[in-house]
Amino acid sequence: MTTTRSEAHAAYDAYLAQCPARHLLDRISNKWVSLIVNALADGPQRYTELSRILVSVSQKMLTQSLRTLERDGLVTRTVTPSVPVRVDYALTSLGESLVPVMRTIKAWAEENMDEVLAARSTYDAAPGV
Template sequence: MATQTAAQRREEARIAYDAYLAECPARQLLDRISDKWVSLVLNALAGGPQRYSDLSRVIAGVSQKMLTQTLRNLERDGLVSRAVTPSVPVRVDYALTGLGESLLPVVQAAKAWAESHIDEIHVARTAYDHR
């Protein structure tokens, strides 16, 4: 068995999608789906297709620019579909794709965990800040 250089080992790991490596595509995807707006958009679309204005109302605090950017990125990644209905005014609906639906249990679990443990986190933060 031949000895490999560190560069060769990194290249092999990159090919195998080792998310611990900065250039790994899987890590780039983890960066994308760990974004708070991505999680909130996916959760908001869990109930079915939504118009942009509906998403904007449901997701408090998201700017128009950030919501547009998040939806475009999710569409690019194949997690969300965009359907344009020609009418006056034009109607645009966003919905989860099959791939997006397969990610939904993960983001729903993270949201549920955050909502059920926020009080414990506040206590821990207060204790930490007082040390």
């Protein structure tokens, strides 16, 4: 019995460790991926621009994150021959479909940070912690 693509799609369950959707969820929940998607939401960026926007990301981590996003079809890499070589990164239509989710998560974190810090302080001050 063959499984159709729609049947296989319906069988994805990110709660299961070996599910491909779980691996994708792991990837897109990475902090650098989230920030890269947000940085590219306004249009293509050069590698150096991304490294400037994403303060404290190492060159290795930025390169690795961009490669995995490219592999997953979320980002395109365009090389323009020049001196020095120009490399631009842009979101694909699939990557653009992720932008609203990532922007919402980023905004939520920024808007709720004071409350989270207060909760941490209360928790850390409680006896027995």
